[in-house]
Amino acid sequence: MIVHPGKKSASNAARERSDPEGKIKIANALKTLLQKKSFNSITTAEIAKTAGVNEALIYRYYKNKRGLLHNILSQYLLDSELQLKLCLRDVNGTFNKLKKAIWFQFDTYNKNRIFAKIHVIEVRNFPGYFQSETYFSAKKYSDVVLKLVKEGIANGEIRDDIPAWYIMQIILGSCEHLFLPSLIFDREIDIDSCTESICQILLQGVFKVESAS
């Protein structure tokens, strides 16, 4: 998820300056391969061959095959977090910010389906996830939304009888829920109407009535 191909984000640019060529080629090779097959069915030999490097090089730069995956995922989540923050900068009002965040979430899912799919289906349910760097990066991302909710509660826009964390979970969970089928069945989705749907529910359930714009 969360990758904006073409646009090189700040952190990516930094990475390319510091990271050795081989490391980048390996990461790109896995990204490419993930487009066509599942992580488990991709072999290290294949990754190396696609990257045009020696198999052993993978283990110089990444702890193991799964470590490489987590690194890629984490990188995109961090990139995404950055983009989200930039996106929110020129929006006013908690409700509008949340709406923007929801739209951004869908947009991000949409723009990088592979990573969304892998994160949700192949990584998150596996043991060790909560110790992975992917988890920490995902948390950083969701913390941005959490902070938004807390702000909303503080300034009275959002009801204060539900813990902020719950509300954040419901918002991001709903997005995922709504997006998942389009991900699995590889169909297009109308992200504007999805955003609208979730906002309707939020208006009725989370925000106080008078705050509706």
Place this chain on the structure above:
Amino acid sequence: MIVHPGKKSASNAARERSDPEGKIKIANALKTLLQKKSFNSITTAEIAKTAGVNEALIYRYYKNKRGLLHNILSQYLLDSELQLKLCLRDVNGTFNKLKKAIWFQFDTYNKNRIFAKIHVIEVRNFPGYFQSETYFSAKKYSDVVLKLVKEGIANGEIRDDIPAWYIMQIILGSCEHLFLPSLIFDREIDIDSCTESICQILLQGVFKVESAS
């Protein structure tokens, strides 16, 4: 999907009469194992051990490991098709029949989540699916619904400006779409309200207004 434990369907009974003990034991072994682990992580050694037979016996009865999976899946789809037909027997009117079929679909998904999951996630997107017996059985199943739609068009209950096959696809696709998240996130789902939702849409979009009961 589509298994009705306890109730031995006609085709299953037939199978048990004709199929050698070993073949059945192998199929059951895989079914059992699939409840706890993914198909790829199940080894033939494990299947044989669970079945209490020799590993080589798998290859006497099935082309290979994947063939065994397709056979099981196909069996359940055929069983399911039979059940669906029985179900529809005492329902009158195309709309009511379709509604029943939709409910049955959800019920079947629900009763055998493993097979649904495997079919949708582990089998259908893989190369060779359209040559597999699973595909043919799935087609037989969907043909029952297709026939229903065609009847509806013939008797004027359903609009005739959309190809029957499209309508059938939309119906079954919607069911899957609605059910999938509950499958992936392993949550319960209210099949009655799901049925109702889909029927609402069908009423507005597919059936002619006056046909609403």
Place this chain on the structure above:
Amino acid sequence: MIVHPGKKSASNAARERSDPEGKIKIANALKTLLQKKSFNSITTAEIAKTAGVNEALIYRYYKNKRGLLHNILSQYLLDSELQLKLCLRDVNGTFNKLKKAIWFQFDTYNKNRIFAKIHVIEVRNFPGYFQSETYFSAKKYSDVVLKLVKEGIANGEIRDDIPAWYIMQIILGSCEHLFLPSLIFDREIDIDSCTESICQILLQGVFKVESAS
């Protein structure tokens, strides 16, 4: 240690009847290779090639490479225990039995230097030894000697103020101590004079004076 090449012991004969050819070939291959290189420097590929079988066959019959080693070692220890028992059958008096056991120990070390070396140097000091089948077989062997000591204590031939287990340890430990250099430097050793040396010590330190023959 403890193997008597040429002479096929009862248990070995039984083994050869029941064990598949491949399993025997693998075990023999490792035995052969151990004559020239250390266990760690022998690869599974080498074992398989020497045995004339496929590498994977090793893992059908043995848990892993180390398991194969333990199995071989254990087999020889069990064989040896059997031989020792036969050897002791026609000896009278605890002292004479112990003397025979000591002589047998040296003879066994001598006849199968490879196994002695591996057991003492490559296996016994490694983690997991006390859970290995080698340990259990070695224990069965030493239990024969322990029983002898206990008999001696019971019939008054051996002093009763030192635990039987200590005495057994001292006896077998002394044998090993005395034999080890000849093992490592691969030199011949006079087993009769070694036996005599240890017996002298035993007479002065363990047996009561009057029991000396």
Place this chain on the structure above:
Amino acid sequence: MIVHPGKKSASNAARERSDPEGKIKIANALKTLLQKKSFNSITTAEIAKTAGVNEALIYRYYKNKRGLLHNILSQYLLDSELQLKLCLRDVNGTFNKLKKAIWFQFDTYNKNRIFAKIHVIEVRNFPGYFQSETYFSAKKYSDVVLKLVKEGIANGEIRDDIPAWYIMQIILGSCEHLFLPSLIFDREIDIDSCTESICQILLQGVFKVESAS
């Protein structure tokens, strides 16, 4: 063997003056690591990390991993030879000199068990030993003893009907023989009584009777 920690021998001092820092750090790293694991199980990566230098630097100063080992071993043997010579300076009489040499040998084994063990078990039996610098240094050391024996023969203290080289071999071989078990089983040993034992044998078998002090 043969290391005298704390005391910096002349050759070591020389070495430290001439050798680049990196080379010394690498040698020390291996010495440190050898205290806890076998040479084969130590990786070049580990050596470099412990030394705080780049892995490739090992290959600038040493032919390969084994070359590094030989260099260390050789260094200690040369150090040891120097110490032995110093030790013998203020001893009079061939017999007393030899006795001192024997005691020194045990003392040296004792003070640096790791090197003794590696030399005897891991290095000396391997192909290429006789071309290694370790062998040449070991020879320089044993030549000191050989010279002693030759002196004894010349001045009539030692019988002249056995080649000097044989006598030297017997002396050093006996020391090793006696020390080895304590090395392998990692037990303490009384070096004074060991020295005495060997001297007894020498007196009876090598020296002429009247030369006994």
Place this chain on the structure above:
DNA sequence: CATGAATGAGTGTTCATTCAT
């Protein structure tokens, strides 16, 4: 003098599959 980057050749182990009986 020292290093970052890269690799060839293995390392033990696994697994679906075949075949003679």
Place this chain on the structure above:
DNA sequence: TATGAATGAACACTCATTCAT
């Protein structure tokens, strides 16, 4: 009908070593 024996091909991962800079 069923099995014991055997295997080819792959698997993730490791390591000593090289080389350009």
